Amino acid sequence: METEQQILLERARKVAVKKADNSFETGEILPVIEFLLVPEHYAIAGAFVREVMPLREVTGIPGTQPFVMGVINLRGKIVSVINLKMLFGLKERGLTEMNKVIILESAQMRFGIVADAIIGNRLISLNSISSPPLNLSKSAGEFVKGVTSDGLILLDAEVLLSSPVIVLQSKKK
Numbered sequence: 001m002e003t004e005q006q007i008l009l010e011r012a013r014k015v016a017v018k019k020a021d022n023s024f025e026t027g028e029i030l031p032v033i034e035f036l037l038v039p040e041h042y043a044i045a046g047a048f049v050r051e052v053m054p055l056r057e058v059t060g061i062p063g064t065q066p067f068v069m070g071v072i073n074l075r076g077k078i079v080s081v082i083n084l085k086m087l088f089g090l091k092e093r094g095l096t097e098m099n100k101v102i103i104l105e106s107a108q109m110r111f112g113i114v115a116d117a118i119i120g121n122r123l124i125s126l127n128s129i130s131s132p133p134l135n136l137s138k139s140a141g142e143f144v145k146g147v148t149s150d151g152l153i154l155l156d157a158e159v160l161l162s163s164p165v166i167v168l169q170s171k172k173k
Contacts, residue, residue, distance in 0.1 A: 028125060029124070029125060029126070030045060030123070030124050030126055030154075031045070031047070031123055032045055032123075032154065033046055033052070033102060033120075033121060033122075034118075034119035035115035035116070035118050035119055036115060036117040037085055037090060037115065038093055038116045040151075040153055041153065042084075042115075042152070042154075042155055043122065043148075043152050043153070043155065044102065044104070044113075044155045046121065048104050048106060048157035048158070049104060050104070050105045050110070051103045052100050052102050052118055053100065054097075054101070055095065055099040055100060055114060057073075058070040058071070058072055058081055059071050059072070066086050067082055067166075068081070068082060069081040069082065069083050072101065077110075079103065080111040081112040081114060082112065082114070083113075083114050084113050084114065085114075087140075087143075087165075087166075088143075089140065093116075095114075096116075099117075100114070100117065100118050101115075102115055102118075104160065106157075108161070108162070109162065111161075124148055124152065124154070128149050129145065129146035129147065129154060130146055130148075131146055131147075132145070132146055132147060132153075142163070142165075143155055143159055143160055143163070144156065
């Protein structure tokens with residue numbers, strides 16, 4: 001008869017093997033930040049999210065695209081803030097104290113996107129992602145990586161951070 005210690009050790013080995021099979025190294029699981037752009041739930045890869053902060057003072061910039069809300073001061077650095085609802089052609093319901101700014105960053109670019117609310121962190125299986133729905137607007141469609149079985153819309157952070165629509169290069173005179 002096995003001792004209690006041997007039984008527990010065997011159970012621990014089985015659990016450890018199961019977790020290793022679904023590890024991040026296989027690329028099957030993607031950690032995301034889930035947020036709300038009323039009425040839809042969106043997600044973006046956590047690897048591109050640097051921080052989430054309350055939406056406070058945004059300084060508007062005249063002459064910019066309508067989806068550019070303006071800029072914020074992030075610990076001495078000026079960061080642009082984008083309104084995805086305007087970019088995607090979604091109905092705007094106004095800003096409240098619940099709105100948050102998700103700071104996205106890649107090696108070349110950093111900017112914030114406004115969310116109506118942050119739902120939280122989540123792991124999604126890459127196998128559960130289907131292609132984007134055909135009814136998305138053209139502007140939204142290019143930034144959507146896919147949709148999960150429960151309706152979560154996964155944005156493509158790499159495309160957002162490198163899109164010529166969003167990333168406006170200044171011309172040197």
